[in-house]
Amino acid sequence: MPMFPTEHAVRTTPEGLLWEPSERWVRGAKGDVTVVDSRHPVLVWEPGVPVPLYAFPREEVREDLLRPAKNPPTDAHTGSRVFYDLEVAGERTENAAWTFPAADLADHIAFEWFRRVGRGLDHWYEEEEEIFIHPRDPHKRxxxxxxxxxxxxxxxxxxxxxxxxxxxxxxxxxxxxxxxxxxxxxxxxxxxxxxxxxxxxxxxxxxxxxxxxxxxxxxxxxxxxxxxxxxxxxxxxxxxxxxxxxxxxxxxxxxxxxxxxxxxxxxx
Missing domain, CATH: 2.170.150.40 (Domain of unknown function (DUF427))
Structure with a gap:
């Protein structure tokens, strides 16, 4: 049976990122506050990192909770230079979100996962199932x-x-x-x-x-x-x-x- 490329084929950016759209409904929360509610997430693989992360269209992110980072890192997430602190209920989490330099992902925001790096959003859901550490890789069994x-x-x-x-x-x-x-x-x-x-x-x-x-x-x-x-x-x-x-x-x-x-x- 012939194979045809689909809109979900993995793409590569000049920066070395791999990414593809996902059809899963993904939500991320800090405590009881939903920060991300996305039906158009994108899976992103950074060079040398074996597991993916999610990035989300800006319109599906509570940007009103994001603040310009006070102390942005200089060597994190494949050359990213725009980082955000997250402020929820008066608590500020440094460098909880960022944007990638890739033109393909310019309108997307990615978030850290608390149970993976000790900061960021602490609850994540794919559909109605809570997931931990990182997104599931659709290319892994x-x-x-x-x-x-x-x-x-x-x-x-x-x-x-x-x-x-x-x-x-x-x-x-x-x-x-x-x-x-x-x-x-x-x-x-x-x-x-x-x-x-x-x-x-x-x-x-x-x-x-x-x-x-x-x-x-x-x-x-x-x-x-x-x-x-x-x-x-x-x-x-x-x-x-x-x-x-x-x-x-x-x-x-x-x-x-x-x-x-x-x-x-x-x-x-």
């Missing part, structure tokens, strides 16, 4: 598939999990994660922590750390107690960082991958 492989996890020679009923999570750009039923994990060897993280594809995760003496990073085990519907199969299951433990699948020891989640740099 996350599939959770029930399996019957024999998966064994070891830490410093101690078997901490052994199952033949994992759920395999395939996420573009990351190693396969093996989610294991709690009954098949030695959870008594781990201690729960206060760490919580949000993922736009999976939801909010809780963590456990290794109780033993081996040199193991904290928060080595995680679970999604209430995952998003698209990955509901991983609900309550436990996963380990492939980067830091030994995982054997159907008798074959898996190589520890080097990813942004690795605590030790690659030797190559």
């Amino acid at each position: 996350v599939d959770a598939i029930a399996g019957s492989r024999h998966v064994r996890v070891e830490i410093n020679g101690t078997v901490v999990a052994d199952t033949r009923r994992p759920v395999l999570l395939f996420e573009t750009g990351l190693p396969t994660r093996y989610y294991i039923p709690r009954e098949d994990v030695r959870l008594d060897l781990f201690a729960p922590t206060d760490r919580r993280t949000g993922c736009p594809y999976k939801g909010t995760a809780e963590y456990w750390s290794w109780r033993g003496e081996a040199d193991v990073p904290p928060n080595i085990v995680w679970s999604y107690p209430d995952p998003l519907p698209a990955v509901g199969a991983i609900k309550g299951l436990l996963a380990f960082y492939n980067e830091e433990v030994d995982i054997t699948v159907d008798g074959e020891l898996q190589e520890r991958p080097i990813t942004p989640f690795s605590t030790k740099p690659s030797s190559t």
